[in-house]
Amino acid sequence: MIPKALIAASLKPFILSVLSRGPSYGYEIIQHVESITGGDVSWTTSTLYPVLHRLENEDLLESFWQEVEKGPARKYYRLTKKGVARLETEKQQWLSIHEALISLWDMPGLKPA
Amino acid sequence: MFDLEKAIATWRASLTWKRSIDKEDRDELERHIRDAVESSMRDGMSEEDAFRTAIRRMGHLPQIDREYRKIYWGKLRKRRRLGDELAWRAAMLKNYFTIALRLLVKQRVYAAINIFGLAVGIAFCLLLLLYVQDELTFDDSHENGERIVRIITARYAPDGSTDSKHPYVPFPLGKALEQELTSVEATTRLMRRDVFVRSDGGTTEEVVLFGDPSLLTSFSFPLIEGNVDTALPEPDGLVISREMAERYFPGESAVGKTLEFRFDDTFKAVVVSGVAENPPFNSSIRFDFLMPFERLPSEYAWIARNVDHWNASSYHVYALLAPGTPLDVVQDQLTTFYRKYYAENLAEARDEGTWEAPHDPTGFLVQPLAEIHLDTTVLAGLTPPSDPRYSWVLAGIAFIILLLACINFTTLAIGRSASRTREIGLRKVVGAARSQLAGQFGGEALLTSGISLVLGVSVAWLLMPTFNALAGKELVLAPDGHLALAMGLVLLLMLVAVLSGFYPALVLSRYEPTDMLRKQSRLGGSARLTSFLVMIQFTLSVALIAGTVIMNRQMTFLQTTNIGYDRDHVVLVNAQNQDGQRLLQHFRTTLEGRSEFEGITGMTNAFSHGWSRNGWSYNGEQKSAFVYRVEADFVDVMNINLASGRNFNPALGTDSSNVLVNQAFIDDFGIDEPIGHLVDGFGDDPVPEIIGVMEDFNFRSLHQVVEPAMFLLDPDWQIGDVLFQINPDRVSDALTLIEAEWVSFAPDVPFIYSFLDEDLGDQYESEARWTRIVRYASFFAILIAALGLFGLASLSVTSRTKEIGIRRVLGATTFGIATQLSKGFVRLVLIGVVLAVPLTWSAASRWLESFAYRIEINAFVFVIAAILAIGVAVLTVGLQTVRAAGMNPVDSIRVE
Structure with missing residues (x-):
């Protein structure tokens, strides 16, 4: 079980990373992250949406509505230019922590090239 | 049968209670639920289970609200809906206000209790605030205030401790200081006299301050008419206050006009030479009429005799120091000055053996102007000093009363909250956050305290004369220039609102809406x-x-x-520097034996008029006692009991060197056989012999224990007070007689008397x-x-x-x-x-x-x-x- 604090900290890079592969919506983002982490990282809905809105307020994301065949429309989010740049920064930060931990654990085999 | 559409609609409706979640959010969340339900159903879950799972993963409503609330303001800014928000807030405020007013009217008894109590508490605090402000700003209106000192006289006990300090110094001291001390730039001599003032409007008794013209230049007493350098020409200038100018010369310039003053028995015309702004109430020097100090000797014969007299201290002296002079430098110069002028007195006291301690028996001290008001160790001068502890005790009392009123507010608000449970429950159900409810009740407290504040200020205004009489002040509640006061009031308002409204607001906003609506809550x-x-x-x-x-x-x-002695119906007449012995003789020949009087006697100074404490070496040991010169009939007139021995006998000439002492004297000096004992060391011509012992009586105030005292007949000691034991049924007759005899004895000196018990x-x-x-x-x-x-x-x-x-x-x-x-x-x-x-x-x-x-x-x-x-x-x-x-x-x- 991954502690809440770590999950909360990784929320932003996860969202930015998922959206870097193309526009998506809240439910899909949750599903996507759950599937690649095997369910280790899972968010309640009420935490995800406000964070999406905050990133939108910070101009990292933009949103648009798209009609679906059945039921109400769906709200999609995609990265802005600023969001793409922010993802780069986040990536560097996570990698440097990752590398530091790897070297401390003496697991050079896992060290990225 | 489970109906998905109905379930989603109900759930969606519940979201509308939260202001943080708007329509777009609801659309988005609904889509999310539908996606989740569809996906779960594809995995083979029933419609109902799928819905419940989706809802569970969504989180509770308060949790959703909490998360959305975090981004609420950012979203608003983004969507430019600030106007709506403000309108909504204004509407809520109006609602709060309406409810608050409605409650005030509906529950007027409680409102009245609260408002009355708080108003009284606020009034007390306000009066106190003014009192403290007045105390702290005493004498600080003078530009040169930091350089001004007062010269005071200290008297030391034989053991070296300070016996008393008083602000009176001899007549010639002021000019001598100005001439001889390098650290003194100017001195101002002051004295106050009661004088009759006559104008077209009649005659009234007024207080005239006599002062050197430097009063206007060293101190800051702004003039309305005239110039500080020339407004008080010697010897016949006259500066009056604005109040007096308006009273005597309404609507015209006072300078050049004439008023008549009676210093002794004839009126003299004096021309007004300047008009000063009314001196502030919190100044230790105040005047309505100011005349040159130099005028005093020509108007009062007894003052004329004091002009070169270094042993008659009746005058105040203030000094303006040269800039940057440290006080200890001035003090050193002053001590040297004292030894120079009193060398003869000091030598004489030592020769006679009345003073044998190594230090000087008296001395002059400098006291900074700013310290005069709050130093109670110095006897009262132009205005009495006040004890700073008064301020603290007053503060405590005012705070206690305010606290009692705030407690009423709190307990009554909690008590009444039972009747508001429905309102609170309803507000919670339609989405009021706890902080909003707390704000509402806090606001109600603020409204009540606001009303109380207005009322409290009025109460303070009404109580002002009573308070002034109680506190011995002349405070005014004036809005002009009282910035500190206004700020104090606002602070007071906040304090009251927080003290009284804080806890009820917390309690009232805490309960769960369901309990509240069901009225289960007790x-x-x-x-x-x-x-x-x-x-x-x-x-x-x-x-x-x-x-x-x-x-x-x-x-x-x-x-x-x-x-231990008779204090009722005893009238004291002060000799005021006249020959006390002759005065007493005059009263004895004219009044003694009349039915209005039961006895007439005299002494150095009455017990209420100060004392003289002598120290000498008794059998090689430093001892001191209070010494009074009395008349032979003193013990009888004052009804003092003798424990042993006999009273003075006027027929025996030898009694002039004999003494009476009190029990405390015997105990302190360790005398076993008092009668016939010689008091060694106190004079030697001849050594006084004890002829009687008085039972202890309280010749000083009841604050102090009875100390050794000695009573003698030595005619070398001046009589300062004449005492009349008068017939209680003929008090006014007796006073008339005494005054008539005083006038015949000393027509040019005012008659001053007092009652011993009142003194x-x-x-x-x-x-x-x-x-x-x-x-x-x-x-x-x-x-x-x-x-x-x-x-x-x-x-x-x-x-x-x-x-x-x-x-x-x-x-x-x-x-x-x-x-x-x-x-x-x-x-x-x-x-x-x-x-x-x-x-x-x-x-x-x-x-x-x-x-x-x-x-x-x-x-x-x-x-x-x-x-x-x-x-x-x-x-x-x-x-x-x-x-x-x-x-x-x-x-x-x-x-x-």
Whole structure:
């Protein structure tokens, strides 16, 4: 079980990373992250949406509505230019922590090239 | 059968209660639920299970609200809906205000209790604020204030301690200082006299300040007419205050106009040479009429005799120091100066053996202007000094009264909250956050305190004259220039609102809406707090009442205790530098034996007019005693008891070297066989012999224990006061006779007399003042506490109306019900009484410790206070309960 604090900290890079592969919506983002982490990282809905809105307020994301065949429309989010740049920064930060931990654990085999 | 569409619609509707979630969010969340349900159903889950899972993963409504609330303001900014938000807030404010006003009107009894109590508390605090402001800004209106000092005289006891300090110095000191001390730039001599002033409008007695023209240049007394350098020409200038200019010369320029002054027996015309702004009330130097100091010797013969006299201290001297002079430099110069001018006196005292201690018996000290007002170790000069502790005690009392009023507010608000549970529940259901409810109740508290503030300021204005009389001040409640006051008021308002509204706001906003709507809540937890607060109220009230009783008893004790001599119906006439011996002789030949008088005698100075303490080496040991020169009939006239030996006998010439001493003298000097004992070391021509011992009597105030005293007939000691023991039935006749004889003896000196008992009473003036202040405070304290109890009792009766009805139907008596309902309250008051005992005991003991002679605090005091407090409590609660119990049960049971 991954502690809440770590999950909360990784929320932003996860969202930015998922959206870097193309526009998506809240439910899909949750599903996507759950599937690649095997369910280790899972968010309640009420935490995800406000964070999406905050990133939108910070101009990292933009949103648009798209009609679906059945039921109400769906709200999609995609990265802005600023969001793409922010993802780069986040990536560097996570990698440097990752590398530091790897070297401390003496697991050079896992060290990225 | 589960209906997905209906379930989603219901769930979506519940989101609308939260203001943080708008329509777009609801659309988005609905889509999310639908996606989740579809996906789960594809995995084979039933529609109902799929929905429940999706909802569960969504989180509880409060949790969703909490998360969305975090981004609420950012979203608003993004969507530019700030205007809507403000409009919404304004609407809420209007609603709060309407509800608050409606409550005030609907529950006017409680509102009145709250507002009255708070207004009184605020009025007290406001008066105190003014008092403290006045005390702290005393004498700070002078531009050169930091360079101005007052010269005072110190008298030292033979053991080196300071015996007394007084602000009077000899006539020639001022000019000599100015000429001889390099550190002194200018001196200002001052003296105050009562003078009759005559104008077209009639004759009145006024106080004239005589001062050197430097008063206008060293100090800052702004002039309206005239110039500070020339406004007071010597010797016949006259500067009057703006108030006097407006009184005597309304609507015209006063300069050049004439007023007539009677210094002795004829009126003299004096032309006004300047008009000054009214000196501030908090200045130790104030004047309505100012004349040159140099005029004094030509108007008063006795002052003319003082012009070169270094041993008659009746004048004030202030000095303006050169910039940057340290006080110790001035003090050193002053000490050198003193030794130069008093060398002869010092040598003489040592030669005669009346002073043998290594240090000087007296000396001059410098006292900075800023310290004059709060230094109570120096006797009163132009204005009496005040003890800074007064400010603290006043502050404490004002705060206690305000606290009592705030407690009323808190307990009543908690008590009434039961009737507001529906409102609070409804507000919560439609989405009010706890902070909003707390804000609403805080706002209501602010409204009530705002009304109280307005009322309190009015009350303060009304009480101002009474307060001024109590505190010995002339404060005014003027809006001009009182920025500090205005800020103080706002702070006070906030303090009151927070003190009184904070806790109710927290409590009221805490409950769950479902409990509130079902009216299940009894608000049980706060009952304990209410009890506690009521107990505190009564503790403080009882403590103040007990304090009042103790102070009253001590004051009565001071006035009535047997001090060992007759103080009633004794009139003192001060010789005012006339020849006391001749004056006494004059009174004896003209008045003695008349039925108005029971005795006439004289002494160096009456017990209320100061003392003379001598120190000498007695058998090689430093000893000191208070020495009074008296007349042979002194002991008889004053009704002093002799413990052993005999009184003076005027027929025996040898008695002029014999002395009477008191018991304390015998004890202190360690004399076993007093009669016939020689007092070694006190003069040697011849050595005085003790002929009688007086029982100890309190010749000083009852603050001090009786110290050694010696009474002698030595004609070398001047008589300063003549004492008349007068017939109590002929007081006014006696006074008329004395005055007539005074005028025939000294026509040019004003007749000054006083009653010994009143004089002695003045020694306890500040104690009497405190007794009055505490009396007022305890009255208001018990009144506020009783009002609070009244409110609580009526609340409790209202909520138990039905119960009372049922009890009545089942046969309970009115008395039985009243007892049942009052029991709880009376118990609280009893606990309050018990807690008040140690509180009062310690405070009162400290106060009483300042008296060498004092009453014992006994249980009786607390019994009185307890009876009073319980009486008030039973009466207020009883009235309510008897009314309720007396209602027709048919009506009370119907109450919903």
